[in-house]
Amino acid sequence: MSLERFRERVRLYREAGVALESLSLGCSVKIDLYNVLYPALALLRDEVKRLNLVIAPREDAAIMPGAGAETRRLFLNADNPHIDPEELEKLAPDVAVVLVQLYMAKAASSDRFAEYAAKLYKALGSSRHRVWLGKAHSIVSTKPGAEFYMVDLFKIERGPGYLLANNDTIQVIDPMEDFDSPLQVAVAVNNALNDLYVKGAYKDVHIAPVYDAPEPYHSRVERRMLEYASSLGKLIKAPQPQRGYLLLGATAHAHLDREPPMYYDKIDENFYIIVTRPFGELAYFTVYVAVHTDEGLYKEFEKRVMPVDEFEKEKRRVLELMATPNVEVARVIYDHLPDLGERFDPERHIAATIDVSGPGVFVFKEVAERANVDVELFDIPLLNPGLSLFAAENYIMPDATAGTNGAVALFLHKRLVDDVLSRLEKIPHLKPMVVGRVLGRGEGRLVVPTLQYISSKKLREKLESPQRVLGGLGKTVEKPGRARVYVAGEVQGVGFRPTVRAKAKALGLNGYAKNLPDGRVEVVLEGDSERIRRLVEELCKGFNCRIEEVTWEPYTGQFNDFEIM
Amino acid sequence: MKRLDLRGYVCPYPQLATLKELRNSPPGTIIEVITDNPPSCENVPSVARREGHEVMAVEEVGKGVWRIVIRRR
Numbered sequence: 001m002s003l004e005r006f007r008e009r010v011r012l013y014r015e016a017g018v019a020l021e022s023l024s025l026g027c028s029v030k031i032d033l034y035n036v037l038y039p040a041l042a043l044l045r046d047e048v049k050r051l052n053l054v055i056a057p058r059e060d061a062a063i064m065p066g067a068g069a070e071t072r073r074l075f076l077n078a079d080n081p082h083i084d085p086e087e088l089e090k091l092a093p094d095v096a097v098v099l100v101q102l103y104m105a106k107a108a109s110s111d112r113f114a115e116y117a118a119k120l121y122k123a124l125g126s127s128r129h130r131v132w133l134g135k136a137h138s139i140v141s142t143k144p145g146a147e148f149y150m151v152d153l154f155k156i157e158r159g160p161g162y163l164l165a166n167n168d169t170i171q172v173i174d175p176m177e178d179f180d181s182p183l184q185v186a187v188a189v190n191n192a193l194n195d196l197y198v199k200g201a202y203k204d205v206h207i208a209p210v211y212d213a214p215e216p217y218h219s220r221v222e223r224r225m226l227e228y229a230s231s232l233g234k235l236i237k238a239p240q241p242q243r244g245y246l247l248l249g250a251t252a253h254a255h256l257d258r259e260p261p262m263y264y265d266k267i268d269e270n271f272y273i274i275v276t277r278p279f280g281e282l283a284y285f286t287v288y289v290a291v292h293t294d295e296g297l298y299k300e301f302e303k304r305v306m307p308v309d310e311f312e313k314e315k316r317r318v319l320e321l322m323a324t325p326n327v328e329v330a331r332v333i334y335d336h337l338p339d340l341g342e343r344f345d346p347e348r349h350i351a352a353t354i355d356v357s358g359p360g361v362f363v364f365k366e367v368a369e370r371a372n373v374d375v376e377l378f379d380i381p382l383l384n385p386g387l388s389l390f391a392a393e394n395y396i397m398p399d400a401t402a403g404t405n406g407a408v409a410l411f412l413h414k415r416l417v418d419d420v421l422s423r424l425e426k427i428p429h430l431k432p433m434v435v436g437r438v439l440g441r442g443e444g445r446l447v448v449p450t451l452q453y454i455s456s457k458k459l460r461e462k463l464e465s466p467q468r469v470l471g472g473l474g475k476t477v478e479k480p481g482r483a484r485v486y487v488a489g490e491v492q493g494v495g496f497r498p499t500v501r502a503k504a505k506a507l508g509l510n511g512y513a514k515n516l517p518d519g520r521v522e523v524v525l526e527g528d529s530e531r532i533r534r535l536v537e538e539l540c541k542g543f544n545c546r547i548e549e550v551t552w553e554p555y556t557g558q559f560n561d562f563e564i565m
Numbered sequence: 566m567k568r569l570d571l572r573g574y575v576c577p578y579p580q581l582a583t584l585k586e587l588r589n590s591p592p593g594t595i596i597e598v599i600t601d602n603p604p605s606c607e608n609v610p611s612v613a614r615r616e617g618h619e620v621m622a623v624e625e626v627g628k629g630v631w632r633i634v635i636r637r638r
Contacts, residue, residue: 021574036603104575105629108603142573142602290577294585395584395612396577398604457611 002308006292009176016214018246019142020175020289037138039110040117047118051125054132054534057508058366060195060355061166062134063260064095065502067159069253071152071208073238078102078147081120085127092129093153097251098136099167099210101241103144120149130538132506137167139247146245152208152238154253158542160340160495161257162502166195168405169210169249174285174319176312179213179246180220185228186323187404188248193232194405197330198355199261200337201254205233211240212247221248232325258337262505263344263351264371265560269440271351272417273364273375274410276329276424277431279356279403280382280453281322283391284315290396297394305386318383322406324429329408332423336416341498341564346413350420354409360401361453364436365446365463367411374442378449379435388453398456411438442466480555481529482511484522485536489545491521496543497564503538507531510559520548526559566595571605572630579605580612587618587637595621598633606631 013020041055048055056062072091076082078100098120107113124131134154141147156163168191177184189207196202207229213221222240229235229250241247288311291298302308336350344351352371354363361380368375380401382388388400412420417434424432439447443466454460487496497513500523504511509527516522523539525532536550569586571579579600586596598609610620613635622634 019573021578103629104602108629140575142575286577290581293578294581296585296588297581395580395608398576398608455612456608457615458607 002312003292005176013175016179016217017244018214021293036107036110036113040114043110043114044118044121048121048125049530051121052127052130053121053125054130054507056132056134056506059262060198061164062095062097062132063199063506064132064134064154064156064163065499065506066094066156066163067161067255068157068204069154069163069165070157071154071236071238071253073208074151074153075239075241076120076123076149076151078116078149081123081149083123088127088131089129091153092155093131094156095132095134095154095165096124097134097152097154097165097167099150099169099249099251100136100138101141101146101148101247102138103147104140104142107138107140124151135166137169139169139171141245143245146243148241148243150210150241152251160498161255162201162260163253164196164199164201164256164260165251165253166192167210167249167251168192168195169247171246173322173404174315175289177319179217180224182224182228183319183323185224185248187319189228189232189250190323190325191405192250192252194326194355196252196254197326198333198353198408199256200258200330200334201256202327202330202334203257204255206236206253207233208236208238208251210247210249210251212243212245214244258334258339259342259344260505261333261337261350261353263349263561264367265510266344266346266351267371267373267411267438269438270346270414271411271438272414272434273377273436274412274417274420274424274432275356275381275435276408277406277429278381278383279360279407280384280388280401281318281404281406282402283384283388283397283400284318286397287387287391288315290394300394301390305390314384321429322404326406326408328427329424329430332420333410335423336420341501343563344561347415350410350412350416352411355405356403356407356409357405358402360399360403361446361448362399362463363409365444367409368442368446369444372441372444374439374445374447375436376439376447377436379433380448380450380453381433381435382453392453392455395455398454399459400453400455479529480527481532482524482526482553482555483532483536484524484551484553485539485547486520486522486549487539487545488520488548489540490543491545492519494543496521496545499542500539501562501564503535504562507535509535510562512559512563512565514565526555526557566597568597568599570599572599572601574600575602576604576608580608583609583635584612584616587613587616587635590637592637594637596635596637598635599630600633601630606633609633610635
């Protein structure tokens, strides 16, 4: 009987010092992005201006120009994070990827969370060496002692293309699995890789795992983790949190020798949305645990959805699906990206991609906001719509469309749809389909066919309004500006313009870089003034050149890309 | 007044436990829920209201601890 198996699990977890009811499965998998994290980061904007720190626009992964990287992992105290500025200058990292595990009371509201984030920013931004904060992943913990900041520092090797880096870490996926279950480990590592794959990056993959477990299980989890990570990429051995709690994940990086799919400004009413497979994975695990803790709910579930024995089998199949690496999807995306420096062609190239992760249908709104378009979904393709509906109606999940990574959404021109669909259809575990279209320029509105899977009133309101869920973190330009810069020195024929373009793209800036007959390079940048200022300051980094002249001009909005001329 | 101490529990257990308690109590019963899970301060009252119960108070009683008072309809 499933109830006995469940009770045995609860015992196992309790013996390991973990209360099953306190594990982040449902609404608190991560620090609440829309109500806490994004507003907190918006509060910190002025703080960041005073620091030697660049915050990249929110993307699935940190994206930096470069061919490879050396990495170094540090652990900082969550209450008093500190990095010796001299050490930071010596290490001279280009980008930091952060994993935060914070006690839940500290993530209660955006201003409380901002206090802690500000401390981390200060630790990273107080040396003379400038650091880019590429991506941060945060987890809420119910255990006060389990807190930490983990900082993976990347020193980028110069070279053509982009380096993409990401951390994704979870506490548990399916509590019915063992701590060192191969499936669960595979899901966790694939979670981290999916954010790279979704941008078409699958070459030269490096994986630095993250794992933690109560003492008697630690070495088994470690063995499984190292084994699995080395089967998918080059393993980087790095220090671990060692808090005796549960964690499974990785910081992964890969190289992309094409232009990343970040052509938000090219998206218009001729674009459609493909999803590679149905999503809503989280409903399986959250509902499973919920029905086993409430007899009434259990009976109701069997009556309305399916027998629990059958549900267990289906849950297992979903876990296997989530554990399947998405590298073939990455190849299809890669094959539809411009070569380095090549101009975007809507009939050949995918404009934008996003991983359908924790926010579920909200990810479509995130892209709509970044692209300043309105989007309509005709369908919300869920793995089991009846199950998600049950989760919503019984208040088990605030948003029962939540995924965990793995399903990928592509924004592409209507002439490209058939070609990409037929490529995706050949991949065995997928079920690709067109789920929506772009209505045209707009305010980032998302029209959905139904709201029945979202039980939270607050989330419902957010979904349909033009209100920005991304806060100031999208490509939203806070203070639009334009700068014209003349750079002199060794700047022609040394890869200077591609480097500027790659950095501009990573910061969401448009414009051009042009060789002048007198040997100089003219760079025009448009977008957020603060980001332009930061980029101008480091234009010559790594080159033997100097900035001769910077002129600030009125913003025109004439560009929708960064081009080399 | 019944007291439901749900400290240490994260979503969805606080709202599920609250609803269960309300369902099993006679009309008019007042239930006090104690939680240290921030999203529950929004979820528990919102779920209770949607089921027709009256939310009488939501207040922070200590650092990171909240008290939610609900009257069964």
